[in-house]
Amino acid sequence: xxxxxxxxxxxxxxxxxxxxxxxxxxxxxxxxxxxxxxxxxxxxxxxxxxxxxxxxxxxxxxxxxxxxxxxxxxxxxxxxxxxxxxxxxxxxxxxxxxxxxxxxxxxxxxxxxxxxxxxxxxxxxxxxxxxxxxxxxxxxxxxxxxxxxxxxxxxxxxxxxxxxxxxxxxxxxxxxxxxxxxxxxxxxxxxxxxxxxxxxxxxxxxxxxxxxxxxxxxxxxxxxxxxxxxxxxxxxxxxxxxxxxxxxxxxxxxxxxxxxxxxxxxxxxx
Amino acid sequence: xxxxxxxxxxxxxxxxxxxxxxxxxxxxxxxxxxxxxxxxxxxxxxxxxxxxxxxxxxxxxxxxxxxxxxxxxxxxxxxxxxxxxxxxxxxxxxxxxxxxxxxxxxxxxxxxxxxxxxxxxxxxxxxxxxxxxxxxxxxxxxxxxxxxxxxxxxxxxxxxxxxxxxxxxxxxxxxxxxxxxxxxxxxxxxxxxxxxxxxxxxxxxxxxxxxxxxxxxxxxxxxxxxxxxxxxxxxxxxxx
Numbered sequence: 007x008x009x010x011x012x013x014x015x016x017x018x019x020x021x022x023x024x025x026x027x028x029x030x031x032x033x034x035x036x037x038x039x040x041x042x043x044x045x046x047x048x049x050x051x052x053x054x055x056x057x058x059x060x061x062x063x064x065x066x067x068x069x070x071x072x073x074x075x076x077x078x079x080x081x082x083x084x085x086x087x088x089x090x091x092x093x094x095x096x097x098x099x100x101x102x103x104x105x106x107x108x109x110x111x112x113x114x115x116x117x118x119x120x121x122x123x124x125x126x127x128x129x130x131x132x133x134x135x136x137x138x139x140x141x142x143x144x145x146x147x148x149x150x151x152x153x154x155x156x157x158x159x160x161x162x163x164x165x166x167x168x169x170x171x172x173x174x175x176x177x178x179x180x181x182x183x184x185x186x187x188x189x190x191x192x193x194x195x196x197x198x199x200x201x202x203x204x205x206x207x208x209x210x211x212x213x214x215x216x217x218x219x220x221x222x223x224x225x226x227x228x229x230x231x232x233x234x235x236x237x238x239x240x241x242x243x244x245x246x247x248x249x250x251x252x253x254x255x256x257x258x259x260x261x262x263x264x265x266x267x268x269x270x271x272x273x274x275x276x
Numbered sequence: 277x278x279x280x281x282x283x284x285x286x287x288x289x290x291x292x293x294x295x296x297x298x299x300x301x302x303x304x305x306x307x308x309x310x311x312x313x314x315x316x317x318x319x320x321x322x323x324x325x326x327x328x329x330x331x332x333x334x335x336x337x338x339x340x341x342x343x344x345x346x347x348x349x350x351x352x353x354x355x356x357x358x359x360x361x362x363x364x365x366x367x368x369x370x371x372x373x374x375x376x377x378x379x380x381x382x383x384x385x386x387x388x389x390x391x392x393x394x395x396x397x398x399x400x401x402x403x404x405x406x407x408x409x410x411x412x413x414x415x416x417x418x419x420x421x422x423x424x425x426x427x428x429x430x431x432x433x434x435x436x437x438x439x440x441x442x443x444x445x446x447x448x449x450x451x452x453x454x455x456x457x458x459x460x461x462x463x464x465x466x467x468x469x470x471x472x473x474x475x476x477x478x479x480x481x482x483x484x485x486x487x488x489x490x491x492x493x494x495x496x497x498x499x500x501x502x503x504x505x506x507x508x509x510x511x512x513x514x515x516x
Contacts, residue, residue, distance in 0.1 A: 169353070169355060169357055170357055170359065172330060173351075173353065173357040175330070176328060176329075176330060176350070176351050177350075177370065177413075177417075178346060178347060179370065183370065187359070187362075187370050187371055188359065191359070191361040191362075192361075194361075266361075268360050268361045268362075268397050268399065269360075271396075271397045271399050271400055
């Protein structure tokens with residue numbers, strides 16, 4: 007009998023791959039070089055924009071003094087805790103509303119109404135309720151990150167292919183199995199979209215929250231530097247936020263490619 | 277054996293104002309291969325869904341004479357309905373960690389000639405290969421009844437023919453009671469022991485297929501069934 011044979015996967019080796027890896031770095035490198043050259047030639051006064059090397063040196067000295075690691079760890083703690091709380095609540099709400107029609111009717115319209123209020127507009131209320139301490143900042147991050155995770159979890163679960171659910175039921179999968187084998191994996195790509203969007207909101211919210219009132223973290227460092235006209239540190243803080251945003255997106259992406267490997271497979275991609 | 281394994285009595289199915297089935301009566305013997313044919317909207321797939329217990333009849337009864345009718349019935353749908361996030365073995369065993377389940381899944385993949393693809397994902401397969409996996413999955417729980425809801429509709433002619441032979445072979449070897457829904461009367465004549473024509477929400481006509489399945493016999497049966505589906509207009513065109 008003639009048998010089908012699985013052919014080994016051959017990855018095409020072309021010159022495109024290294025170029026694809028190099029291309030994203032070209033613009034930042036050119037900007038950095040132009041910036042440094044402009045500073046060296048005196049076109050950009052250090053009071054307006056200090057040179058990249060000056061900002062880098064400032065970063066090293068703040069790291070050596072221990073100030074930068076301390077402030078960075080506090081910012082990371084607030085961001086992570088806020089995301090875990092907000093993302094967790096968003097996921098649970100998205101899950102129950104996606105799975106239960108009664109819960110959807112009960113909660114969804116209220117949540118959608120609340121979602122339309124810009125969460126940063128809640129700052130005065132949060133300060134009045136919780137003061138200017140740690141919990142206020144974490145709460146703001148949590149509120150900001152809750153909605154993207156909620157919307158995407160809800161949408162992901164409620165738009166799972168009904169044919170797959172019917173197939174699962176016809177194979178007598180239990181409710182728990184239906185969720186773990188079909189609904190959750192099918193909704194996962196959409197949930198990841200929500201998490202990545204929430205990461206962006208997380209940093210934006212944190213920047214605003216940290217500039218309200220604080221005694222230690224990146225926002226405080228930037229505010230303090232502004233008071234002393236320390237432009238190197240101001241720019242350093244902005245660069246750190248950009249790096250943190252990029253790193254968190256890369257972490258989310260790597261989780262995505264770990265859990266959603268099947269999405270990259272295909273007869274054309276193999 | 278001539279016992280009534282599946283018994284459908286006075287079955288009606290209503291969706292709001294649409295009558296999908298009206299007063300359907302049908303008996304199917306154990307091990308029999310029955311094809312339901314007819315034009316779209318005739319009620320073929322609805323009847324299959326009632327037998328599969330995916331829906332309940334509005335009136336009447338569907339009885340399957342076995343201890344556990346639900347787990348002894350498996351459906352193969354028109355779409356493969358494979359889980360793209362699971363490899364083929366896991367698609368068959370629904371990700372079970374049980375070694376025996378995995379061994380059985382590999383055995384069934386061998387049976388449908390896809391043993392070498394066991395660790396691959398559905399997105400890496402062709403349409404025909406995916407339907408073979410769906411067939412293997414349907415066999416995982418050793419069903420007594422196999423319900424085929426136009427599973428070959430989207431396949432090219434050659435793959436379709438190969439799949440017909442594979443399904444027939446498996447059904448005969450395992451003595452499965454099989455109900456095939458199809459638009460293709462030749463496919464029905466080639467595969468089935470009996471053809472039931474569904475029209476206007478009820479079963480209008482039955483044709484027993486000869487055991488000798490040569491091309492001539494298949495053509496004669498297919499022609500008779502087609503005439504019943506299309507009515508006199510078919511005869512007039514064909515024999516003008």
